Amino acid sequence: MSAVATNSTSRSLMERLEPYLAIIGPMVMILAILLFMGVAEPARYFRLSNLNLILLDAALYMPMAMAMTFVITQRGIDLSIGSIAALSGILMAFLIKQYGFPAYVAVPLALVLGALMGLINGLIITRFKVPDLIGTLAMDLVYRGLALVIAKGLVLARFPEMVTEIGRGQIPGFIPVPVVIGLLTMALGYMVLKQTHFGRYTIAIGSSPEASEMTGVAVDRHKVYAYVLMGACAALAGVMLTGKLNAIQATSAPYFNLHVIAAVVVGGTSLFGGRPSMVGSLAGVLLLSMMINALVTLRIEFFWQSVASGVVIVSSVALYTWIQKKDRDGALGLLASLRSKEAQRMFRFSAALLGALILLLAIGAGLAVDPTPSG
């Protein structure tokens, strides 16, 4: 347990807020986006059709965010979900287009295949003791590679109605089908987390693997379960994506992994394990979709999306770390630490690096000749 040397008023306030932080954090950011868009571009952002777009985009990530909440709460990570989504989607597409499987068999088949890929991930991590970061990163290459091998450069398109319904169907007068699926998985995930052995052990394992082991929790088995759930949810996202675009190719679903991890972390689930927030993950998914949609609405170049996502991830993780740090110095802490010797050394080092950059730029500019067009 940490020392209790904090000033009492701020501590009690933080203590009272702490259980709700996971929800407050993304809510504040969502509100900020709403306010900003309300000023900048209200007419186009707050249209009903645009709201639909946001929800459709968010729905794709909801199942994965749900599963990733379990994985991260267990102190794990899964970087292979984008490739699992693509490979499951490709396999489903081939079963339907090449082998004539009916959609109502091919879709569950895709989910089972995704679960199997998750099983492989889980076994690699628990049996062969490959660290999750490396293990799933490597399997990301494997699954993506297999998708490319199978699909070659093909784009498979035009699927039966069931698949497109899953991806972009609309319940008349209500929300789109994928949003229903997404919210359902989220609700299911919430229940599993609170009400089942798997959910309970997920928190226990993330909180203290040693204690879980000592009390007889099958740590490895429940870790594998989380990766299997992750794989199945990634496959579900693959099916939803296929249906949404009515097409799939091997390079589909890039950056799913980082987007989903970002949503979960922004939602307040701790990367250090033991602190899940299913509601936060849902809020995180919505937040990221709203942000990307805002960038589009503002007609900011597509490539800035990745910059914005990265900035949001870093700043929110930094914020949570700062908030959860128990023994913060007083309000002057930040400034005081800047005056320390160590900080000054770091400052000088950074300055030297910047200086080198400026120097090289200056030399380059000084010696520059007329550029010859390359090609």
Added chain:
Amino acid sequence: MTDHPLVQMRGITKRFGGVTALQDVNLEAYAGEVLAIVGDNGAGKSTLIKILTGVYQPSEGEIFLDGQPLEMASHSDAIAQGIDAVYQTLALADHLTPAANMFLGTELTRKVAGIEFLDNRRMKSEAARVLDERLGVRLRSMDVTTDSLSGGQRQAVAIARAVYHEDLRVLVMDEPTAALGPQETARTLKLIKALREQGLAVILISHSLDDVFEVADRVHVQRRGRRVGVVETANSTVQEVLGLIVGAPANDAA
């Protein structure tokens, strides 16, 4: 105190490779008694209780529970026989509630439409009941995470987990007071006395002879892997036990 021991370890020897951690050690513990095991670091205390709780298997020697020979392949075998331990680290998952911790690994469930769900409400009320009735501990809130509890309260949660099993007969406690302040120590000793009154055999490992003389009935002294003496606290002094621990020539001790 009955005349035949509840637990008896006979001629226990444990070797790790070429190192002999325990050499021909005997141990007896009686129901309704607190037995303290003391000794310097490396005297074999932890190895001894890990054998008793099934974590290690002895190289030689036998364990009897109520006169019946005991074969234990793992810690869960020991728990099934009514022998459990509270570790120094307490083995608590800090982000779970006290009730969730108490039932970790043995959750209460209820069936809804044939599917097993955790019965959080019953676990919470049961946890509050066990803490109150058997340990006399009332927590301000059962909904907080365990890391917000005090050291003594955390101890109580860990003990409650062990005593919840109705057939628990032997409770081993490894350094329960090592990380506690004076007040929390007093509370923990009170818990131990309460367990003794309930007829458990409590085996306590401790470095603090003050605590040992406060709570234990008998003291088992280990030195360099051997038992060098068993004294009754009523007829002994801290000095005598210290002498046994460091191996100083005993003047009037057995």
